[in-house]
Amino acid sequence: MSARAAAQAVDALRRGWPVAIRGRDGTLKLLAIETADAERLNAFDPEGRAPVLLSAGRAATLKLANQRDAATPDGAVLVERVPWLDFDTGTALADPQLDLATPLKGPFRAMPNVASEASAAALRLARVAGLLPAFFVLAQEDAEAITPSDIDAHEDADRLRIVGRARLPVEGAEDTEIVAFRTDEMPGEHVALVIGQPDGTPPLVRLHSECLTGDVLGSLKCDCGPQLRAAIAAIQASGWGVLLYLRQEGRGIGLINKLRAYALQDQGFDTVDANTRLGFAVDARNFAIAGRMLTLLGQPVVRLLTNNPDKVAALEASGVTVRERVEHKLPPNPHNERYLATKRDRTGHQL
Ligand SMILES: Nc1nc2c(ncn2[C@@H]2O[C@H](COP(=O)(O)OP(=O)(O)OP(=O)(O)O)[C@@H](O)[C@H]2O)c(=O)[nH]1
Numbered sequence: 001m002s003a004r005a006a007a008q009a010v011d012a013l014r015r016g017w018p019v020a021i022r023g024r025d026g027t028l029k030l031l032a033i034e035t036a037d038a039e040r041l042n043a044f045d046p047e048g049r050a051p052v053l054l055s056a057g058r059a060a061t062l063k064l065a066n067q068r069d070a071a072t073p074d075g076a077v078l079v080e081r082v083p084w085l086d087f088d089t090g091t092a093l094a095d096p097q098l099d100l101a102t103p104l105k106g107p108f109r110a111m112p113n114v115a116s117e118a119s120a121a122a123l124r125l126a127r128v129a130g131l132l133p134a135f136f137v138l139a140q141e142d143a144e145a146i147t148p149s150d151i152d153a154h155e156d157a158d159r160l161r162i163v164g165r166a167r168l169p170v171e172g173a174e175d176t177e178i179v180a181f182r183t184d185e186m187p188g189e190h191v192a193l194v195i196g197q198p199d200g201t202p203p204l205v206r207l208h209s210e211c212l213t214g215d216v217l218g219s220l221k222c223d224c225g226p227q228l229r230a231a232i233a234a235i236q237a238s239g240w241g242v243l244l245y246l247r248q249e250g251r252g253i254g255l256i257n258k259l260r261a262y263a264l265q266d267q268g269f270d271t272v273d274a275n276t277r278l279g280f281a282v283d284a285r286n287f288a289i290a291g292r293m294l295t296l297l298g299q300p301v302v303r304l305l306t307n308n309p310d311k312v313a314a315l316e317a318s319g320v321t322v323r324e325r326v327e328h329k330l331p332p333n334p335h336n337e338r339y340l341a342t343k344r345d346r347t348g349h350q351l
Pocket residue numbers: 207208209210211212222224227248249250251252253257258261262271275305306307308311328343349
């Protein structure tokens with residue numbers, strides 16, 4: 001298991017270089033459509049025979065769901081390569097933002113997906129890389145192939161360690177310390193704000209997932225910015241506690257993919273369907289990271305500020321005891337009303 005091999009594969013995908021993944025039922029060489037171009041596709045596949053690998057969620061939108069593999073929205077579907085399926089058509093298959101602008105040619109046909117383990121790993125690697133989950137693929141052995149367990153190692157929360165800490169007075173909580181965590185391969189560092197002084201009682205804890213648009217730019221589309229500031233205030237008022245700032249932008253799909261989801265929301269899809277149509281799980285976050293951070297901070301028992309019962313369950317699954325769920329509701333605005341209603345109606349939030 002090599003987290004480093006997976007990190008190199010993420011880097012290669014981001015640069016438009018091919019990578020290979022070996023699963024138990026076959027090896028796939030992959031070219032990520034988002035970072036490729038016609039020339040790279042030609043170098044990767046001079047004979048024009050590489051089919052396109054898509055998520056089942058995207059394939060369903062294209063009416064392409066392969067009966068066998070489409071059971072889960074983040075399962076994989078192979079689209080048969082035909083002569084007119086060129087690079088631009090591949091891009092149109094990959095990116096749902098283009099659906100309105102470029103009517104797709106067709107018909108496309110799903111074909112049996114032989115290397116199912118490698119395909120699933122490919123979709124996962126695209127998410128880790130923050131790319132659209134869509135590839136041209138060749139079933140081909142490769143000495144440099146990574147394996148699904150390399151990706152597991154890369155994503156393993158137990159690799160996180162504390163790398164720095166300092167006093168950081170923040171607005172509304174002056175007696176605060178910042179603690180930074182990372183793994184060797186991780187580009188973004190997670191941080192914790194330890195607010196006030198531990199007094200032997202379970203800390204009030206907030207798991208805040210990064211939202212550049214809401215936290216920093218004041219976006220009104222979501223409730224993240226107000227939730228962040230209200231969490232600091234609530235922790236301060238409770239005596240002491242911990243705010244975890246988790247670098248899981250867009251519920252784990254990354255900033256660019258979240259913006260793609262926003263563009264789909266502009267077309268009328270809600271936050272759940274937008275994720276699915278892009279080919280991602282509705283919530284791709286790994287809360288084991290939060291569990292590991294709390295463990296490293298020596299806090300195995302917490303009171304959790306959240307409206308999301310899944311967060312409670314995920315944190316408990318990672319070995320932290322949630323003694324109490326404390327609700328964290330803020331008043332809606334005209335722009336986030338529908339988003340909050342979707343969270344209540346479709347993702348089980350107690351709002
Ligand atoms: N993919 C996607 N992510 C979004 C969207 N709107 C907000 N987010 C992300 O959702 C995350 C915020 O969720 P949180 O507030 O931490 O958690 P929650 O699951 O809503 O639960 P609470 O603890 O009750 O707030 C951030 O990473 C945001 O970037 C969206 O429309 N699509």
